[in-house]
Amino acid sequence: MRMETKNFMTPLRISLCFILLFLTTTSAQAPVYSYNSCMNSTSISPTYKTNVKSLLSWITNDSSISKGFNYTTISSNNGGDNDGYGDAVYGLYSCRYDITGYFCQFxxxxxxxxxxxxxPxxxxxxxxxxxxILRYSNQSFHGKVSLSPTWNVTGPRKIKNSTETKRIEDAMEGLITKATIETKQFWAVEEFDWGDNETLYGWVQCDRDLPSDECRKCLNAMLEIFPQCCGTKVQWAVFAPTCGMRMDDEKFYQKSDDNGTSTSRKLIISFSVLGSVALLCFSVYCFLYRKRVRKDEMMLDEETLNGDLPTIPLITILNSTNNFSKASKLGEGGFGPVYKGILPDGRQIAVKRLSQFSGQGSEEFRNEVMFIAKLQHRNLVRLLACCLQEKEKILVYEYMSNASLDSHLFDDEKKKQLDWKLRLRIIHGIARGILYLHEDSRLRVIHRDLKPSNVLLDDEMNAKISDFGLARAFEIGQNQANTKRVMGTYGYMAPEYAMEGLFSVKSDVFSFGVLVLEIITGNKNSGFHLLEHGQSLLLYAWNIWCAGKCLELMDLALVKSFIASEVEKCIHIALLCVQQDEADRPTISTVVLMLGSDTIPLPKPNHPAFSVGRMTLNEASTSGSSKNLSINDVTVSTMLPR
Incomplete structure (x- = not known):
């Protein structure tokens, strides 16, 4: 599966898309979970489990290039279909006849x-x-009818009278005949004029490896089940492992035009009109192409992006977000909007749609997908999939139901739910997430925009760092870098980064220190000087600490739950993190050790950095704004190989 590999083909591709849309009557449907049947065993062998994993991997890859159906045998001793040694796995997949390519694979x-x-x-x-349908067994079932288990589903609408049951049976018998005798195509669909301006739509299909007589046998068995399970319903479906049938009052399949003359006429008109449009587009494109940056000519091959990260069809994303509706929008990040989506199986997702004006090109997007897909840690938001269709660059993340930390921490009512035990757990979670990025992941990652809105909270209020942005590989051994494009949020930037563009792991440590002080005080660093204190949060905390009055910093919402020694230690560690000189700041691994120990002596912190970029209470962030985001403002991150 590849995106277009040559840029000069774009106008022609657009024209062809118009033609396809002109001829298409119904879009492919996103998958909806129906039923499963599992025969578990406590004595399943490790070899069999390995073969099952190999089979499932084969299905994922093969479905992208097949015509929607295939079967195979996976055996550790390569015995083939006749292998009878118990560890062989026989597998099959089948998509509805009109579901192919992206949609079948997804x-x-x-x-x-x-x-x-x-x-499992x-x-x-x-x-x-x-x-x-996906199916596997330790017994060969290729070309054999299987009628167990059966599964059925019905809709809420009932038939008008009992005579309609017989009409439905007759209609489905006609479809069975069409599929097994007239066309022998293993499937058939039909529209039935039901009277009173009503149309019903029928569909039957068998596994494509069944002989016609066996297909008919299977479908007849399903039709015999219909009166008992679904005879009073207009909308119904009955399935067995090797066949199925369905009737509905809404069109649920895509049927090609059978009228050759009409199709030819449409093609002639389409090519006549759109051929001219394509020629014009091509001419304009050739002119603009000379001005384009060469690096964006690179080929985006979804197979090379796939690796550990699945691709998801654009139509599924459109359905899940209601066509990127305003109601689905969670917020606006630095590189584009973020939407909430619901997949057909009910899972909630956060969809980051990168704007074409974001400045992120094909190479940067490729790097981000390839790299972030490898980041797996309980304190990082997980990237689930990506989409590269129709010039879209979309990332799909897990959805965090409790939104971001700032939506709780800086809200007078919600902050009351954050007692000291929970705030301390959030501090520990953020620290562990940074430790993974800095020292435990494959490459050293500098986040550069750690702040409360980029810390998300899951169902159990566990902290997860989000937004790793545009990853960039540095030379081996490089521990510090310089950039002319400073990105991040004022109030959380280390002084050497904000003023000189220098960043390192100590830049993230500085941001972490600011975060800890905000979690303890319940106040934002930005705008803090506009309150009655008349100084930045960092300087105010330093002065309070020097005076031995640490607990005066504490949020009043913590009065009933705080532990004095823990609060004082966290303030002390935060002040060590925000020191002016980066060489004085501890590494995040040292921070984690200090947080987890009551015996490690803590050094005296030096004067904190001056507040960089003072702003109003309504802080303007260089990374954009958010409202209850699951994946918030996009951030530039940097990778440093160890």
Whole structure:
């Protein structure tokens, strides 16, 4: 699966897309979870489990290039289909006849992930979605009818009278005949005029490896089930492992035009009109192409981006966000808007749609996807998938239901829910996340925009750092870098970064120190000097600490829950982190040790850095604004190989 590899093909591609849209009547449907059947075993062998994993991997890859159906056998001794040694896994996948390419692959990728979760120790497993089925067993089932287990579903609408049940049976019998005798295509669809300006839509389909007579046998068995399970309903479906049928009062499939003359006429008109448009677009494009930056000519190959990160079809993202509606919008980041989405299986996601004006080119996006997909830690927000269709550059993250830390910390009512035990846990979580970025991940990552709005909270209020932005590889051994493009948020920037563009791991340590002081005080560093104190939060905390009155810094909401020694230690550590000279600041690994120990002596902190970029209470951030974001302002991050 590749995006377009040559830029000069863009106008022609656009024209062809117009033609396809002109001829298409119904868009492909996103997968909806239906049913699963798992035969678990406590004696399943490790070899069999390994073979199952290999099968699922094969399904994910093969579905992108097949015509929506295939089967195989995975055996540790390569015994083939006739292998009978118990460790062989026989697998099959099938998509509805009109679901191919991206949509088939996405349904099956979703199914692969779910069957691994739902059936981890199964010898035999089946997972149905409305548009695809995935199946494996330790017994060969290729070309054989399987009628167990069966599954059915019905809609709320009922038929008008009992005579309609017989009409529906007759209609479906006609479809079975069409699929198995007339066309022998293993599937058939039809629109039925039901009277009173009503149309019903029917569909039948078998596995494509079944002979016609076996397909008919399977479909007839499903039709026999219909009166008992679904005979009073207008909307219904019945499935077995090797076949299925469905009827609905809404069109749920995509049917090609069978009228050759009409299709030809449409093609002639389309090519006549759009051919001229394509020529004009091509001419304009050739002129503009000379001015384009060469680096954006690079090829974006989704297979090379896939690795550990799945791709997701654009149509699924559009459906999940209601076409990027205003109601779905969570906020605006530095590189584009962020939306809340709901996948067909009910999972909530955060969708970051990178703006074409963001300044992030193909190479930077590729680096971000390739790198961030490898970052896996409980205190980092997880990147789930990406999309590179139709010139869109989209990242899909896990959704954080409790939004960002700032939405709680700086709200007079919500902050009351953050007792000291919870705030201390959040501090520890942020520190562990930074430690992973700085020392435990494959490359050393400098975040450069640590702040409360970039710390998200999950269902259990665990802290997760978000936004790792545009990753960039540095030379081996390099511990510090310089940039002319300073990105981040005033109030959280280390002085050497804000004033000179110099950044290192100590830049993030400085930001962490500011974060800790804000968590303890419940006040923002930016604008703090406009309060009655008349000085920055850092300087005010320093003076209070020197006077031995640390607890006066504490948020009043903590009065009933604080532990004095823990509060004092956290303030002390924060002041060590915000020292003016970066050489005096501890590393994050030292910070984690100090947070977790009551016996490690803490050095006396030097004077903190002066507040950089004083702003009003309504702080203007160079990274953009947010409202209850799950993936907040996009941030430039930097990678340093160890």
């Amino acid at each position: 349904c099956l990728t979703t199914a692969v992930n779910e069957i691994s979760r739902l059936c 120790d199964s010898v035999t497993a089946i997972l149905w979605y409305d548009v695809c």
